[in-house]
Amino acid sequence: MRYKILIFLVSLLFANFFTGCKSGVNSPLNESINFPEAITVKGDKFLDDRGREVVFNGINIVSKNKEEGYIFRSGPELYKNLKKWGVNCIRFIMIWDRLEPEPGVYNEAYLKEIDQIIAWAKANNIFVVLDMHQDLFSVKYSDGAPEWATLDEGKSHTTGAVWSDAYMLSEAVQTAFDNFWANKPASDGIGLQDHYAALWKHVAQRYANNTAVVGYDIMNEPFPGSLGIKFMQTLLKAYGELQYELTGTVLSEEQLLANWEDESSRKKALEVLSSKENYDAVISRLNGLNEDFESRILQKMCQKVSDAIREVDTTHILFLEHSYFGNTGVKSAIERTILPDGQPDPLVAYAPHGYDLLTDTEAVASASNDRVGYIYGQIKKKGEQLKMPVWLGEWGAFYGNSESVIPVAKNAMSLIERNKFGNAYWSYDPGSENLEYFRQVLIRPYPVYTSGELLDYYNDFDAQTFTMTWRENGTDDEPTIVYVPHLSRLNKEILNSRDSIKINNIDGSDAGWLIIPTTGNKEKRMITLDFVK
Template sequence: MSHRNKDQGKSKTRNFRQTDMYSSSFKSIVIFTIVISFIGCRQNSSIDGYLSIDNGRFVDSKGRTVILNGINYVTKHPEQYFKNDNDDEIFRQFRNQGFNCVRFGMSWRGIEPEPGKINEAYLKEIDKRVKLAEENGIWLILDMHQDLYGGKYGNGAPDWATIDDGLPHDRGDVWSDAYLVSPAIHRVFDNFWKNTPAPDGIGIQDHYIFVWKTLAKRYANSPAVAGFDIMNEPFTGSESSAILEKLLGTYGEIVAEQTGEPVKLNDMLDMWGDEQSRTEALKTFDNKAHYRRITESAYEDLKSFEQGALSQFYQRVRDAIREVNKQHIIFLEHSYFSNLGVKSSFLVPTDKQGNPDPLIAYAPHGYDLVTDTDAADSPGYQRVEHIFEQIFEAGKEKQIPVVVGEWGAFYMGRDYRQPAEHLIGIFEQAQAGQTYWAYWDNIDTQDYFPTLSRHYPMRVNGQLLHYRNHFHENLFECEWQEEDESKIPTRIFIPDLEKVKEQIKLHPVSDITFHPLEGSPAGYMDIEVTGETRKLVIAY
């Protein structure tokens, strides 16, 4: 596979000098007068330093605030691992579509196929993707992915680490229902949290941590790696039964209050196990006050797991990683039920002195209850708002930055523009990063794709005050307070430079440089520093 630099050709840079034609009111800003000069240059998209964290925000090596805008790239089936010979082109597409980060899925099963034996061939394939990311100016979040724990039931853990004690595996109408109804899935997670010995006598959690330490050491000198997403959607195991009963029991209480008829828990369980009856019942759930009451009912039960087994696990992984790597971010996810809006409470890992590790980020997932069903294009917007209110509140309590690791999953070719625009609006308001679930062939032809490949502030000199895409008005706005002592420009991603070059309003004025991306209408806009509060509006 070729790893040539995709930006070796000549590209045009446009320097804009603006006449200051502004009044004191931003409403009176007019389109600037442009003086254009064309400068041939060698475009360089390569990573120029580690992603880091400062004062609760992601920052680049020059101290600029970074908004992570990305996508998941995950292959779950062992027979398809790294079989895509077109990844060099796919990573170039990611760059041209404005993705500055990719959540890249890995498999414990692929890395440690036998106890204690690391698959070097597998890691060399990851090396290639790290190199592709570096060449295209993309940070990789390395994600240890799992669904239903392992390859025996889904993907993730090797069979030797899947200790189900012979319990049966039950499936529901939706694939993820197995988390809730399968005795085997409950047991394998229970054994993981207990660190039950593998066939070699070493605890399976110890093996998992050994894999992460191996990866952390291998990529310690790789700035294209943003960091390590420790476990995809960690699940409670058998404790889930009590949590589910709390959620459905509270829902039953609300129904009884509305109808005057008592509702049995078994009836609630039967309802939830049938996709059609669940979809009908969700109409009641789309009330923020009701849904908050439902999710809050399970908070204490989930807290017991998150502040117990999950936090202990995260601390152990953090300690192992920091023995060999002190520069990469550790991305921590909340547990499965927090995807649905139960607020997360896991503890931020600390150093030996008890101080919170400064390179910890919160990487929550948020999905409405209709995800993976035939009603996926009709989410409950009040439910969705509650889910992300809980996520961002938890991020503030933990005092760590947030990147939404998964959301969306808009697969079925329907009209998803409204739910996608609604969610992106929530993320932009919170100034949170995001990696959409997930890349698939021809995703750029989908109606919602412009919400992903959109105008956004990639790197901001100073404090980002707010930004927002108004998709129906074809308008982007951004405001930030620059740092006087820094002369590093703010960089904005532009999906189509030709559409906007005559439609930019900036106050106060300064030089603007456009950097076209080879083979794409997209590019970057660098805004020189004035040391003031800046306001930008782009019509497109």
């Protein structure tokens, strides 16, 4: 039902809005909010402790710098700003290298620093997902496992034009993964996976009663080790066959490899895969290999970690990622973990990543909308099959790019909204908030907590409008909360003669939350907000 639109008066904004905020009194423009204390999962939705559907709008907070102790160096002011920018969750990156510097020895100083991050986030109504991160498996090659857990058998480490090429090129990285998946023993005779699971148990025991922690992201972008060579060979063969079908040209293995040697040739090669049909013809050829790895190897590791965590924590959510190749739209075979009594664990979420093949290159602004649509479509299908909420734990990675990536960012965010994914943008860097794509796309209106069922929501970035539709169940009385980044640009407010919308300003900034009381009826509701350009 669409309600009557009233114009915000400038005098009201400046006389009441800022006066009410400074004085701290409750007024129509400074209504108080009782924020949730905890988040759980019910079916395919995240719910807060007041029964409302939650949209996670987040960002990754990360330091991969060993000299910094793998802690993003900022004070509480960052988390105050994140709140103003509409962030209600962070994916906080932890690094095994510092957590367990020696076999079985846990770093209390690092954990205390993480405690402080969580406390700062909680003070700003921001929830935290703890992620055990790795890139190229180990601190020896990038970040992740400590050296004592890196059993690379002295193999050589080779890099490529893009940092992630080393997954395919480095025998050392592949061997280290192989030995981890095989649970080969460390120097103390205990298997690497057993160490990993015990570490997760230690972390989970620490945060078992901390409701600001939503849950645990078991492993960042698991890579299949030397099996990755088969993935690459299959991918190149499929690409060559598509080229032959399209052009009649036969490309040798050397020519196919040359297409990926540098960023410029890679960009040109990917033009062939800019349509969903062509992309599917190539990327789907990896489905069988990925199913084999995820079902035979990755699932067992996730279950081992789940078993360890559930010994000490039965209330937090486990976030399951697909394999590294799932980031590009390869079909995932990951499944729900099982509780000790053999029942499916209800507190599990699907935590995929979604990246175009041009991510991490200078051509990121040329990412194909069709390819990204295909990747997000695969994620949507998998979430529906799992009957889990979907939390896109990484996407974007636009870094210092600004205006050039705005179309790509708008497309990705529109897909996130259309599919109702939770999300955590990769990643925050000092000054990100000054970049155009960050200000125009990432900081946007969205429904934070919805009373009833959220049916759909979307931002029309060009028209500068936000629309939301939901269905109230007639029994809940907790209000729906919508984040608005620019109250001074909001030129229309949705009101009802019986229960008008109120506003909570965020710490004297131009951002705030719309507080929409329930009607007490079972009914479908809709609001549309317009903003001055």
